[in-house]
Amino acid sequence: MADTYSEANQFTDAEREFLRKFVAEVRFYLRDYPELNRLLDGHQNSDRQILFAALDSLDDWNTSPPVFGTPVGVLQHPSIHLWIRGTIVSLLESNVLLGLRNDLNYSDGGITVDTEKTPMYLQLLNTLKIEYERRKLHLKGQINIQNAYGYGVSSEYRWLHGLDWL
Numbered sequence: 001m002a003d004t005y006s007e008a009n010q011f012t013d014a015e016r017e018f019l020r021k022f023v024a025e026v027r028f029y030l031r032d033y034p035e036l037n038r039l040l041d042g043h044q045n046s047d048r049q050i051l052f053a054a055l056d057s058l059d060d061w062n063t064s065p066p067v068f069g070t071p072v073g074v075l076q077h078p079s080i081h082l083w084i085r086g087t088i089v090s091l092l093e094s095n096v097l098l099g100l101r102n103d104l105n106y107s108d109g110g111i112t113v114d115t116e117k118t119p120m121y122l123q124l125l126n127t128l129k130i131e132y133e134r135r136k137l138h139l140k141g142q143i144n145i146q147n148a149y150g151y152g153v154s155s156e157y158r159w160l161h162g163l164d165w166l
Contacts, residue, residue, distance in 0.1 A: 015074040023050045025080075026087050045091055053094065057086030064136060066144045079139055085132045092125040 011019065027033070027043070027050065034042045045053075061083070062071040077083045099118040 011074065018075055019051060019054065022054060022080075022083075022087075023047050026050050026054070026084055026091075029084055030088065030091075044095070049094065050087065050091065053090035054083070054087045056090045057083055060086060060090075061136065061140075064140065066140055068143070068147070078143060079135075082132070082135055082139060085128065086136070089125065089129050089132050092121060092128065096121050096125055 027045070030045070032044050034040075058072065058074065058077065061077065062068075072078070096118060099121060103118060
């Protein structure tokens with residue numbers, strides 16, 4: 001795991017530490033552990049693949065409309081949950097491409113073995129991607145409105161309820 005992050009010289013120490021934790025969160029969400037992968041020898045996705053997918057998802061956030069003036073960095077994403085979902089979508093896309101390349105149907109003596117689950121992965125990918133895009137559009141729209149109009153009209157009720165930090 002050290003090679004994955006030390007090669008990325010563009011990151012500060014704080015960003016590298018955050019990315020280590022982020023990769024662990026994505027792996028936890030996916031339940032991608034050798035002891036749970038009965039048909040695989042080890043992890044399905046390496047730390048490097050998860051990191052690439054995370055940066056791909058971050059780039060997707062920064063380049064999808066509405067595009068904000070300053071790109072969001074590793075430590076500034078407004079929704080970690082949404083970023084995790086975008087990372088998983090990117091990982092699934094990569095895994096589907098790999099599955100399509102390695103699809104094999106084997107038949108011998110009336111016994112057929114299908115080694116791929118690509119159609120199931122595609123269905124899951126489509127479901128997750130639609131939900132990710134919907135949530136991303138909603139959050140970016142909300143941030144765009146807040147940037148244009150602010151967070152609302154100030155009121156003295158915020159002091160009465162102990163919300164003077166707003």
